[in-house]
Amino acid sequence: MVREPEKAVFDNVTLQCGQTLPRVELAYQTYGQPNAARDNLIVYPTWYSGQHHDNEWLIGSGMALDPERWFIVVPNMLGNGMSSSPSNTEEPFNQASFPPVTVHDNVRLQHRLVTERLGFDRVALVTGWSMGAMQSFEWGAAYPDMVERIGPFCGTARTWPHNFVFLEAVRAAIRTDAAWRNGWYTDKPHRALRAVGRVYAGWGLSQAFYRDELWREMGYASLEDFLVGYWEGFFLRRDPNNLLAMAWTWQHGDISANDRYHGDFSAALNAITARAVVMPGRTDLYFTPEDSEYETALLPNAEFRPIPSVWGHFAGSGANPTDTEFIDSALKRLLSS
């Protein structure tokens, strides 16, 4: 039985862009219970188009994120179709008129959730994959006195230029389909979504993944089977405007793009006093280990621990047990420190 997520509602939220959403719903799921000292909170944000249930592979008894010990909150990112998104927001902020939302906006709302609604004033760990990693860095930079540890995997503290360019291909795939109608579609622009799947396929996994036909381990019988069954299917379940909204969030990710750091990226990294383990995928093609290594060197209290995997960005997806064990072990050590 699927549990429905909780929803925290915030009225009149002014975003960094200057637009005010009259009502923002932040959907979240919790695992475990707060302890008496209220010092067992883990925040574990979602990734590009993922929803809270997609994060559950890293939560479980005996794992680092053990709900018997920790109170784990998985907030759904705005734009993911579960929290406020182009697809579920009332007029006039629906569809193509949904305002641009930053990673900073997301984390500010998550901060309000855990402080105002859940009654926590510190966070033992923020961790996440991909855009979830970006939100982990953002937590560390925006609330350095509150965040004890961060464990970002396969994600960076800003969106580096090549990563931005990759996302231009995703955006172009959607915008090329006339059925997208500049965002004012009623029927799903299915060609756009299939094209996003084909664009994403080459980026999500590494050259070696395809060379070694590791899609077989995911249960696919041929490359075309994987491209249609996995990639096209994956994006056909998404809403194009939501994908564009989250792509905007991603493309503009930068922990220093706010009135605390005024674009001084080094200063923002240097302000993250949380103990950190930074885990890029060794063969990740868009959140590259080189970019992660550069950032980690500027963190005052961090360890650089790349995931030795040929699963590319998907080293952090939960699809490959070896990589999951690597991440889980690193988080265990981090949480015991």
Add this chain to the structure above:
Amino acid sequence: MVREPEKAVFDNVTLQCGQTLPRVELAYQTYGQPNAARDNLIVYPTWYSGQHHDNEWLIGSGMALDPERWFIVVPNMLGNGMSSSPSNTEEPFNQASFPPVTVHDNVRLQHRLVTERLGFDRVALVTGWSMGAMQSFEWGAAYPDMVERIGPFCGTARTWPHNFVFLEAVRAAIRTDAAWRNGWYTDKPHRALRAVGRVYAGWGLSQAFYRDELWREMGYASLEDFLVGYWEGFFLRRDPNNLLAMAWTWQHGDISANDRYHGDFSAALNAITARAVVMPGRTDLYFTPEDSEYETALLPNAEFRPIPSVWGHFAGSGANPTDTEFIDSALKRLLSS
């Protein structure tokens, strides 16, 4: 003044796919003169959507490919809009009904050109970038007794699976535009071509290229300037069916996919007795150095010499003088051996 290319016409050419084109035009340009011994021929095929004039940056007085010493023939690949292509072939083989053409088909025609029409029975060197490199390997495997040297750069002897997947994104970008009309367009599907540009942008150059903003060296003022001015402009000058035709050629590239090697890729590599210098780009994202290294190890008479460049695949494009000098020097050594 632009020189018009020569054209060799072949009647009733049966392709590997079993279809017969009643008339094939092979457009080619020559540089320099045949010598009396007829031992100074260099064949330098074109790349994906490139035409003979796009190859001229590697030809010149004092360079390896010096027209004062060598007779250099640049054959245009079928599908490139200058040799027979969807865009210029008569009914019934025009547009979407242009038959699939292999690298092997291309090289067989080039072989007929240099033997039947130009009167050569040996080739001092076959070299080329990208799909031009694929044709270099094909020459070596198809005519081992005739080819003395090959100098492929940024290209492999077969299309490895991840490279195939990248091309799926290019194909999807075109097919997503309803104006493409399954290939039966009369008006140019410009959205498709712009989308191909945005898809290609992330693959053509490396992460480091974008991190270091090396598009500035190409004369662009901003990233968006580069994406529109270079990438969209580049593909807006192409014909979508031609791009699809050449993508098919590329995706099915394999020097062993013919009745000489029957799919035995190792045997085909092992049969290339030509002296070879194989030059992948160190940061090439689709013709990877790893794939090149694997192949080079199976060549009996080859040197592996990756181009130490952050220009990705474009290390072999002629855009970066340092890389051009690297390639030119390697070809000079190869030609003097």
